[in-house]
């Protein structure tokens with residue numbers, strides 16, 4: 662039903678305008694999910710007696726994502742991404758939409774790498790619009806998608822380029838933390854891209870978050886190393902006890918035949934191969 666309202670614009674009672682394009686929307690659907698749009702609409706009604714919310718600083722596609730999410734359209738982020746992106750990000754996106762050869766500028770098909778980068782940048786902007794208009798569900802959805810793309814398709818060059826967009830694009834601290842955490846987890850890999858990494862660390866606020874997540878990672882690695890050292894120590898003690906027991910036991914105490922045994926997988930007991938009697942090692 663909601664999807665039908667969005668697609669047809671029937672019973673619309675206000676407009677959303679972005680980059681010269683208008684979308685017919687419904688207070689009853691949008692306002693409960695975005696306190697910001699609700700407030701803007703009330704202000705607009707008071708001041709101009711119109712019912713239009715102007716969205717600046719975002720692409721039409723980002724607005725489409727926002728509305729698709731609010732109206733419960735399945736796969737709300739599923740909009741074409743090759744031509745998107747906010748005007749603020751345009752200078753950084755042109756480079757992969759166009760390449761120059763000699764005098765003429767020709768459009769080239771995006772490579773798989775361009776696609777991945779476009780997709781990530783788009784998700785950051787979809788997160789940004791969700792954060793700006795306080796649509797928490799879309800903030801979480803986009804953050805989860807970014808996390809899964811970063812983790813499942815790790816590519817340091819793309820990460821470094823997209824991470825540059827994060828501080829200027831979104832105010833969602835969950836995404837800032839996510840990029841700092843991923844940078845801390847892949848710091849050895851990122852260090853091979855010295856310029857990219859130093860550029861990233863120079864970004865406002867990023868260095869502090871990076872240090873915080875690096876410290877957490879070091880603590881986690883120490884914990885793992887300690888656990889492994891303890892396990893190795895326990896194993897070594899058990900093996901030594903087994904060897905001692907084997908050396909000390911000449912005959913089975915039960916059947917008294919020459920001791921032919923096997924070690925149980927717990928490494929704590931020798932068992933007589935003839936009568937199965939247990940000979941604890943400790």
Ligand SMILES: [Zn+2]
Nearest residue numbers: 913916933936
């Ligand atoms: Zn025996």
